[in-house]
Amino acid sequence: MDAQVVQILQLTLNGISIGSIYALVALGIVLTYKATEVLNFAYGDILMMSAFIGWGLIVVAGIPFWPAALITILIAAMLGYFLDRHVMRTIVGQPQFAGVMLTIALAFMLRGLVSMGFGPTSRSYPTPWTGHITHIGPIVVTDLNLVILAAALIVTALLFLFLRYTQLGVAIQASSQNQLAAYLCGIRVKRLNSFVWALTAAMAAVAGLLLAPIALVDISLWFVVLKGLAALVLGGFGSIPGAILGGLLIGLIEQFAGVYLPDGAKEMSAQLVLIGVLIFWPRGLLGEAHGRRV
Amino acid sequence: MNEPKSGPLMSIRNIETWYGPINAIRGVSLDVHEGRIVAVLGANGAGKSTLLRTIAGVIDPFKGSVVFDGQVIQGLDPDEIARRGVVLVPEGRQVFPFLTVRENLMMGAMARRDKAGLSDDLEQIFDWFPRLRERTSQNGGLLSGGEQQMLAIGRALMSRPRVLLLDEPSLGLSPLITKDIFSIIGRVNAETKTTILVVEQNAAIALKNAQDAYIMELGRIVAAGLSEELMQKQDVKEFYLGTGATTGADGRMQRWKRRKTWR
Ligand SMILES: Nc1ncnc2c1ncn2[C@@H]1O[C@H](COP(=O)(O)OP(=O)(O)OP(=O)(O)O)[C@@H](O)[C@H]1O
Numbered sequence: 001m002d003a004q005v006v007q008i009l010q011l012t013l014n015g016i017s018i019g020s021i022y023a024l025v026a027l028g029i030v031l032t033y034k035a036t037e038v039l040n041f042a043y044g045d046i047l048m049m050s051a052f053i054g055w056g057l058i059v060v061a062g063i064p065f066w067p068a069a070l071i072t073i074l075i076a077a078m079l080g081y082f083l084d085r086h087v088m089r090t091i092v093g094q095p096q097f098a099g100v101m102l103t104i105a106l107a108f109m110l111r112g113l114v115s116m117g118f119g120p121t122s123r124s125y126p127t128p129w130t131g132h133i134t135h136i137g138p139i140v141v142t143d144l145n146l147v148i149l150a151a152a153l154i155v156t157a158l159l160f161l162f163l164r165y166t167q168l169g170v171a172i173q174a175s176s177q178n179q180l181a182a183y184l185c186g187i188r189v190k191r192l193n194s195f196v197w198a199l200t201a202a203m204a205a206v207a208g209l210l211l212a213p214i215a216l217v218d219i220s221l222w223f224v225v226l227k228g229l230a231a232l233v234l235g236g237f238g239s240i241p242g243a244i245l246g247g248l249l250i251g252l253i254e255q256f257a258g259v260y261l262p263d264g265a266k267e268m269s270a271q272l273v274l275i276g277v278l279i280f281w282p283r284g285l286l287g288e289a290h291g292r293r294v
Numbered sequence: 295m296n297e298p299k300s301g302p303l304m305s306i307r308n309i310e311t312w313y314g315p316i317n318a319i320r321g322v323s324l325d326v327h328e329g330r331i332v333a334v335l336g337a338n339g340a341g342k343s344t345l346l347r348t349i350a351g352v353i354d355p356f357k358g359s360v361v362f363d364g365q366v367i368q369g370l371d372p373d374e375i376a377r378r379g380v381v382l383v384p385e386g387r388q389v390f391p392f393l394t395v396r397e398n399l400m401m402g403a404m405a406r407r408d409k410a411g412l413s414d415d416l417e418q419i420f421d422w423f424p425r426l427r428e429r430t431s432q433n434g435g436l437l438s439g440g441e442q443q444m445l446a447i448g449r450a451l452m453s454r455p456r457v458l459l460l461d462e463p464s465l466g467l468s469p470l471i472t473k474d475i476f477s478i479i480g481r482v483n484a485e486t487k488t489t490i491l492v493v494e495q496n497a498a499i500a501l502k503n504a505q506d507a508y509i510m511e512l513g514r515i516v517a518a519g520l521s522e523e524l525m526q527k528q529d530v531k532e533f534y535l536g537t538g539a540t541t542g543a544d545g546r547m548q549r550w551k552r553r554k555t556w557r
């Protein structure tokens with residue numbers, strides 16, 4: 001096969017794989033936003049912290065990958081619950097920007113804590129798939145990339161089933177559609193919000209545990225929140241399918257920009273897309289037509 | 295209709311509620327007796343919605359108490375008050391727009407402890423509101439205004455409330471649908487003994503369907519009594535029912551000539 005075509009296929013696969021992590025991040029942010037009306041800027045730092053926790057458990061404590069991953073996810077969920085229960089809940093009823101400010105402050109605190117606890121060096125940990133590759137026709141993929149894709153698919157599917165078919169999931173939808181009516185139905189909205197923080201923090205942990213082996217366990221992992229936001233804007237803010245689509249596209253755009261555009265374009269591409277979409281196409285790909293105008 | 299003998303199921307004492315600097319309720323007391331339909335009437339801005347929001351815990355009163363079934367409930371979260379059986383259907387058709395009619399109704403059941411008989415209750419709701427039965431899998435947001443109001447009331451009824459608080463169920467509905475809704479409110483009250491506190495602009499239909507009534511003006515209760523008695527009062531007829539007004543020599547209404555006796 002033509003080398004050019006092989007390269008395109010290769011980049012597409014890598015793009016979708018990294019994009020599925022962005023999609024997970026975007027999904028977590030949009031779910032928190034819809035349910036609790038807070039844009040969680042600390043999301044990337046929860047993800048980054050999870051990667052460090054995973055590293056600590058696997059490398060320092062010597063726990064095998066699977067139990068370590070599970071424990072990390074549980075710790076992240078508890079952290080998310082705690083942050084909502086004891087920090088975010090205290091400002092319920094204040095204007096929306098107060099929530100945004102508070103999550104930015106939390107982001108810096110988490111980042112500071114990680115840097116105090118672990119220092120500035122980057123680290124890495126082994127996974128069951130590290131170093132393995134699979135041939136799909138002429139393309140070579142690392143098993144890690146396939147696992148990332150599969151994990152993102154599974155998490156997304158579980159999330160969908162949960163929101164659609166469980167009473168708790170429908171209650172989360174209800175509360176995100178009309179919070180006052182949810183309260184009046186006797187839905188424990190505050191507790192539900194904390195649960196959503198726990199759930200999305202667990203998703204962040206999954207994303208962090210998957211991202212760290214292909215990046216590094218490093219403070220700068222929090223940057224991924226910016227990719228997630230770009231994905232949300234591209235997909236149409238507030239749309240759950242849009243978050244997934246946007247994430248995948250941002251992943252693809254980055255991969256292709258890295259090869260076909262000048263140096264530095266890869267790093268900027270997500271933010272360029274964000275700015276471009278906001279200016280020329282604010283509704284995004286799957287934005288809600290009936291969204292608020294002002 | 296006789297005066298009830300036992301103590302009230304819900305009693306509100308000297309409630310004062312503020313929105314920032316605005317004093318919306320200025321010391322309201324009222325009693326709601328078990329099994330009755332109680333109407334609260336008043337002009338725009340009288341504080342009727344605020345009164346219901348205060349009872350339901352959506353907004354906390356600055357002063358005063360709300361005692362329901364022997365327990366103080368003011369200051370509790372609205373979800374907790376709903377779980378205790380005081381359920382508000384707020385102004386303006388608050389449905390879950392992207393949930394189906396059935397899902398909307400099932401959300402109403404979140405407040406109840408005893409989950410037995412859910413499907414019977416659903417059937418009962420559909421008997422009261424046959425229009426909803428035809429649209430069980432349609433999204434709430436796609437219903438007409440009247441149907442959304444029915445859905446909101448039906449959802450509240452799914453929680454088997456002990457006191458149902460209705461805020462202007464007739465708002466924006468045609469006279470026919472309004473009549474429908476009030477006749478269902480009457481049936482619900484008769485068939486399930488649910489106590490109902492209903493706020494209305496449409497005084498005629500509210501007085502006709504309620505047993506007790508209160509009239510609110512500028513955040514205060516200015517008249518109270520059995521609705522039959524209130525209906526006969528000259529000033530109520532004039533200012534709320536729009537009948538029996540004194541007319542001047544030129545045949546025009548001369549409301550300004552009459553003073554409201556309760557002032
Ligand atoms: N959210 C709010 N913020 C500030 N003031 C408010 C708010 N809601 C109501 N008010 C004020 O409180 C007073 C009572 O309002 P309320 O909504 O209780 O009246 P209402 O009797 O229900 O009127 P309507 O029949 O028009 O629904 C009004 O003067 C109104 O301007």
Ligand SMILES: [Mg+2]
Pocket residue numbers: 342343344385461462
């Ligand atoms: Mg009102």
